[in-house]
Amino acid sequence: MALIREDSRPGPLMKNHSPKTTSLLAGGAAVAFLLGSLPCAHGAESTNTQQRTTNTTRRAQSRFPKPDVKYQHGPDSQRKEGVPRGKVTDYQWKESKVFTNTIRHYSIYVPAQYDPAKPAALMVFQDGHTYLKEDGDFRAPIVFDNLIHAKEMPVTIGVFIDPGFKRAELPPSERGWRPEPENRSFEYDTLSTAYSEFLLTEILPEVRKQYKITDDPEGHAICGISSGGICAWTVAWERPDQFRKVVSHVGSFTNIRGGNKYPDIIRAAEPKPIRVFVQDGANDNRSRRPGWNWVIGNLNLVSVLEEKDYDYKYVFGEGAHNGNHGGTIFPDTMRWLWRDYPK
16 A cells, blocks of 8 residues: 655755865775765764664774764755655555565655656655655755755656565554665675665666656666675676666675675776765774775775776765765755766
8 A cells, every 4th residue: 555645844945056076096096075065063973873773783893983073964955945746656466476485665755846748857766765754864855855956967757665574563663774685685685686676676667667667777776784895786787788877885795695796896897887986984983894894895996987987976975884974965966866867
């Protein structure tokens, strides 16, 4: 059954803000540091504090611990007076043939400007609950409303999918990080075609029954945080004929299920037509165990993207393994990702 809710939380009217970046050479790697969304006092918590617990067992003590910071959201992550609001409809999916015996939440965002006569762009989100929250880190429906209204991104259908629970019914608790879906790592961290098959043969055909979406793979983007970030890359890597835009927030390009091998895999292959935005932070999970350091994993990824001349952007901040930094720069991420797509 579908539950319909309007994205109608009021917010302050603020002037447009666009963070600036600068590139520095650090140890031979190109690093973009955010200057416009500055962190506030040390020790502040992210709005999605539970996200940290998803990888706490992989954190390790460092000789040079880094303080927690909190970045502030700009005006494009706030509700603005006079901007039409899209609609979010919530669903359940328990008919999977790819991930059998699972049940999950998913939601569809439809902008106010959607016209059934005109195919819309598509953007898929893993761990969809964290991207949907209007008071959370990413606030995707608000950002979409503002940028679509300003013609800074195309009219886009958003599909926000949670990982599967291995049970007959969904937990009674509020949709979020806890309890963690039992099938999350298997779905997200596995380097295979399974998740792309799940999207292309199960979820997206259901979406297309209701909405007209472009067939152009340049109009299809996919995004995720942590294990959802490597999952987004895997989908585009396996099916660039369907997805050619990727966003990874603190992506788990580590040895959870072999993701640390991606630099060698990418290096050995011909370049694929993928545009990718990679965000990470200096206080991400920093294990000394080979293959288990998120900072190194992301640096290794962007190094091979540079080596193979991919269309990529790497933004490295001060944050930890959460969505705060990636969320505050999400509007500019969307501008960069969709910069040359028809509006």
